[in-house]
Amino acid sequence: MTHQEILKKVEWKDLRSLSIREVFIENNLTIPWFLISITLAYFGYYIFALPFSAFFFLTGLRQVQNGFHNSLGTNKFLTWLSLYINSVLMLVSIHAVKFNHIRHHKYCLTDQDYEGKSAGMSWYGAILYGPVHMFLIHKITLQLGNKNYRRNVVTELLSIVAFAGISLYFNIHFLLYHIIVMLIGEFLMAFFAVWTVHHDTHDSPEYARTQRNGWKNKITFSMFYHLEHHMFPAVPTIKLPELARRIDEAIPELEKKSTF
Incomplete structure (x- = not known):
């Protein structure tokens, strides 16, 4: 895609x-x-x-x-x-x-x-x-x-x-x-x-890694929603958790490599 x-x-x-x-x-x-x-x-x-x-x-x-x-x-x-x-x-x-x-x-x-x-x-x-x-x-x-x-x-x-x-x-x-x-x-x-x-x-530079673990995102202030940031750089960081939810809902088959 x-x-x-x-x-x-x-x-x-x-x-x-x-x-x-x-x-x-x-x-x-x-x-x-x-x-x-x-x-x-x-x-x-x-x-x-x-x-x-x-x-x-x-x-x-x-x-x-x-x-x-x-x-x-x-x-x-x-x-x-x-x-x-x-x-x-x-x-x-x-x-x-x-x-x-x-x-x-x-x-x-x-x-x-x-x-x-x-x-x-x-x-x-x-x-x-x-x-x-x-x-x-x-x-x-x-x-x-x-x-x-x-x-x-x-x-x-x-x-x-x-x-x-x-x-x-x-x-x-x-x-x-x-x-x-x-x-x-x-x-x-x-x-x-x-x-x-x-x-x-x-192989697919546009698909950066991301983080879907709740507590890890909290302690890193949502800075590892990097797949989401690369695809939608205009979206402020505070909105990235909601953006991630929408991506998961709209494209559940999208491969998501984890950061850590």
Whole structure:
């Protein structure tokens, strides 16, 4: 079944709209996790801060992914601001990630898909490739991106350097903790955000892996409904559980490879 046939069989366009409550959730989901992790780190409870930092990173990924596809329910400036703030807090140019993510949807798992390079590696190869992955997405955006992309990437990188520089110069221990944890998270992106959802799918790249286990989706904030995201990228993450239900109902025969 082709992508176009799936689009015709599944009712999905109504899922693009967000209520005021859903807009609030999608745009503020990161805040409690960040505040709790930073507070615990401030008082030196680094071990206890780690799970909250991980949830901040995960919800940050959810927020920026929605921003990439204009699915936050906000205007252009507020969407840009969300991407910029997350760039500084997550220690990576989110506009560089966006450029490669949009190409990933267009050229999924081909030679032109730089985001998806680690999908064909072993799991440990994808982990080791992480630092190269982060360098490559910035390099590709600066080489192939238009003027706006390049300007945003440079602005975000300079802001990250300023944030890290101030934290180091004044030895702000809880911010240094945050920087280290975020860098580790970024270095694992090639594994968690690419390999887990795309390995062994090169024969049918449009059929990414997905997750149908309820509690696993709850603790990962619905970020592993990746088959659904690839087929309907305009649908906000908060609506993906309902989209998955509709796909299962309309196309029960559709093969669904599990993420984990």
